[in-house]
Amino acid sequence: GAGVSQSPSNKVTEKGKDVELRCDPISGHTALYWYRQSLGQGLEFLIYFQGNSAPDKSGLPSDRFSAERTGGSVSTLTIQRTQQEDSAVYLCASSPTGTAVQPQHFGDGTRLSIL
Amino acid sequence: ILNVEQSPQSLHVQEGDSTNFTCSFPSSNFYALHWYRWETAKSPEALFVMTLNGDEKKKGRISATLNTKEGYSYLYIKGSQPEDSATYLCASSNTGFQKLVFGTGTRLLVSP
Numbered sequence A: 001g002a003g004v005s006q007s008p009s010n011k012v013t014e015k016g017k018d019v020e021l022r023c024d025p026i027s028g029h030t031a032l033y034w035y036r037q038s039l040g041q042g043l044e045f046l047i048y049f050q051g052n053s054a055p056d057k058s059g060l061p062s063d064r065f066s067a068e069r070t071g072g073s074v075s076t077l078t079i080q081r082t083q084q085e086d087s088a089v090y091l092c093a094s095s096p097t098g099t100a101v102q103p104q105h106f107g108d109g110t111r112l113s114i115l
Numbered sequence B: 001i002l003n004v005e006q007s008p009q010s011l012h013v014q015e016g017d018s019t020n021f022t023c024s025f026p027s028s029n030f031y032a033l034h035w036y037r038w039e040t041a042k043s044p045e046a047l048f049v050m051t052l053n054g055d056e057k058k059k060g061r062i063s064a065t066l067n068t069k070e071g072y073s074y075l076y077i078k079g080s081q082p083e084d085s086a087t088y089l090c091a092s093s094n095t096g097f098q099k100l101v102f103g104t105g106t107r108l109l110v111s112p
Helices: none
Strands: A005-007 A010-013 A019-024 A031-037 A044-050 A053-056 A065-069 A075-079 A088-095 A110-114 B005-007 B010-014 B019-024 B032-038 B045-050 B056-059 B062-067 B072-077 B086-093 B106-111
Touching: A005 A088, A010 A019, A019 A088, A019 A110, A031 A075, A044 A065, A044 A075, A075 A088, B005 B086, B010 B019, B019 B086, B019 B106, B032 B072, B045 B056, B045 B062, B072 B086
Parallel strands: A010 A110, B010 B106
Antiparallel strands: A005 A019, A019 A075, A031 A044, A031 A088, A044 A053, A065 A075, A088 A110, B005 B019, B019 B072, B032 B045, B032 B086, B056 B062, B062 B072, B086 B106
């Protein structure tokens, strides 16, 4: 079946612009996660959704970052007034019910470059 | 703060060599340990999820062990092949929900 789909695959934008990243999880997966990997860093947790609600937003680095999930499916991660330090690969993952014993299924990521 | 560390940072072996990497994590409130393989230009792929002390899992030439009391896991690759070249990530959870904390990975290069 279809895997996790992310778009766009690459995004180049100027500092100060807003960007929106999209994630379409595996059908039926209730849990959805956003991570980012900055150059030379490990995968950094950003936010976790269970259905449409986000019980854990602790990883969002600033109030310029927000995310929503509608219909228990597609999620968008929005970064307002982008800064150069936001340049990273943003990965989305999903899992069937969100317990820690289930592997996460990742998309190919969005490579974001802020000029 | 949960801190997951992996070593070595990178590794270069010849085809046919066997190799292993280490992942260390806090042993308190441990819940689960994940291993993923991340090939260039692809998405991370789950290898193993382990929860019990002494767990051993195997997938083809790749196997992993878990010691939750001392907080480490080993990943072994037997008879490395060029297609094994990838970054191997481990991640730990100390809750029942999947807030995974990832290490920075071990980058493996296997030369023919």
